[in-house]
Amino acid sequence: MKCDNAKSLLMDYLYEELDARSRGDFEQHLHSCTECMAELKSLQQTHKLFSALPEVEPEERLIFNASPRKSWFSEFRLPLPQFSLAKIGYAAGLAIVVLLVAGSLANLQIKNDESGFAVKMSLFPQQTQELSPEIQAAMLAQLREENNVILANYLQEEKRRNEKKLDVMLASYSQQLERQRRNDLQLIGRGLDAVRESQNSQLMKYEQLIKNVNLQQK
Amino acid sequence: MTDINLIEKFLDGDVNAFNTLVWRWQKPIFNFTLKYLNNVDDAKDITQRTFIKVHSSLGKLKEKEKFSSWLYQIALNQCRDESKRKKNKHNYSFEEMRENIGFDVSNERDDSGMAEHNPARKLHRNELNGVLKSALAEIPEEQKEIVIMKEYQGLKFIEIAAILDLPVNTVKSRMYYGLKALRKQLEKWNIDKEMLQYEM
Numbered sequence A: 001m002k003c004d005n006a007k008s009l010l011m012d013y014l015y016e017e018l019d020a021r022s023r024g025d026f027e028q029h030l031h032s033c034t035e036c037m038a039e040l041k042s043l044q045q046t047h048k049l050f051s052a053l054p055e056v057e058p059e060e061r062l063i064f065n066a067s068p069r070k071s072w073f074s075e076f077r078l079p080l081p082q083f084s085l086a087k088i089g090y091a092a093g094l095a096i097v098v099l100l101v102a103g104s105l106a107n108l109q110i111k112n113d114e115s116g117f118a119v120k121m122s123l124f125p126q127q128t129q130e131l132s133p134e135i136q137a138a139m140l141a142q143l144r145e146e147n148n149v150i151l152a153n154y155l156q157e158e159k160r161r162n163e164k165k166l167d168v169m170l171a172s173y174s175q176q177l178e179r180q181r182r183n184d185l186q187l188i189g190r191g192l193d194a195v196r197e198s199q200n201s202q203l204m205k206y207e208q209l210i211k212n213v214n215l216q217q218k
Numbered sequence B: 001m002t003d004i005n006l007i008e009k010f011l012d013g014d015v016n017a018f019n020t021l022v023w024r025w026q027k028p029i030f031n032f033t034l035k036y037l038n039n040v041d042d043a044k045d046i047t048q049r050t051f052i053k054v055h056s057s058l059g060k061l062k063e064k065e066k067f068s069s070w071l072y073q074i075a076l077n078q079c080r081d082e083s084k085r086k087k088n089k090h091n092y093s094f095e096e097m098r099e100n101i102g103f104d105v106s107n108e109r110d111d112s113g114m115a116e117h118n119p120a121r122k123l124h125r126n127e128l129n130g131v132l133k134s135a136l137a138e139i140p141e142e143q144k145e146i147v148i149m150k151e152y153q154g155l156k157f158i159e160i161a162a163i164l165d166l167p168v169n170t171v172k173s174r175m176y177y178g179l180k181a182l183r184k185q186l187e188k189w190n191i192d193k194e195m196l197q198y199e200m
């Protein structure tokens, strides 16, 4: 084997992608060629060094809550079956992000981790521009309504799961609602005044929901 | 159950099959984007966007057995866009890199508070990781993406070639130059072998 041939096999050898025969030939060349040996050593060191960078565990788990090929409308008119979180156990400390994908128009995220419970909702602006404000308002109202179902189920599930944790969670959830209200108002922006009203009334419902859960618990 | 089974179930309307798929792939994709972008928040965001895209366009994927290549392609394109959008790429000097990862070799202080010049001290594990990540951020993108897929995703050269739609020899040659560039970057920062005998 010549140096040029050996060089073309360096990467395969380093990452163990050579078959037994080529590997034998390559190693034979290494023993007789200090140049290729030195080059391999140097590459091996770099490879070993960089391969030691650790793998990172994602802090949150993504969960989708909408089926494909259903329009946002049919999806949201249906009563939500069983909230999927109920079936899924999760490791302590691992947050869950629920992505409620409605025709990629709206993106609701429900997060639960050690720091508490968070709800975030955003509209994708490039999509919403094509829709009239009335339709947007109707969609948003519908989404909000369904969100209540999800939240109620979620809270019930959490309550059963961990009575003690719930108080803490609800406290931070209330804070989050306040933050959320402000965020949503900014997000929705111009041309959607009608939405704001329905939003506020929905938020009052959320708050009522929280109170109810609180009362039930006491 | 294979990815293909899960995809078919999902396309039949079973959202839990999709969640299983996400559960299976979230960690590799998150780690890929994290090493590419070197920022946890960006990586989270891009991972989420990748799976939303997968969710909405999985029905359009013709060859279901190519799912994993397709998934990496989506993640890669998002990373490239994000990286372009930020355009914060510049060459770190040794000083900036040190500041960036918060490690200090030239001004070690002993107990009496005296500054002590000790450039050859060993790097601690987390300092080393910071140095490696910074070095990775410095090499050309076309080499970096291959180094990440090879070193951290454990993909074969032929699989990387499929994801990037490149001849396999091009992939190997970029990997080779990528490793060389990484070594050069460390040398440029005067990080020599002695410092790299880190403490675990």
Ligand SMILES: [Zn+2]
Pocket: A002, A003, A006, A029, A033, A034, A035, A036, A037
């Ligand atoms: Zn040789």
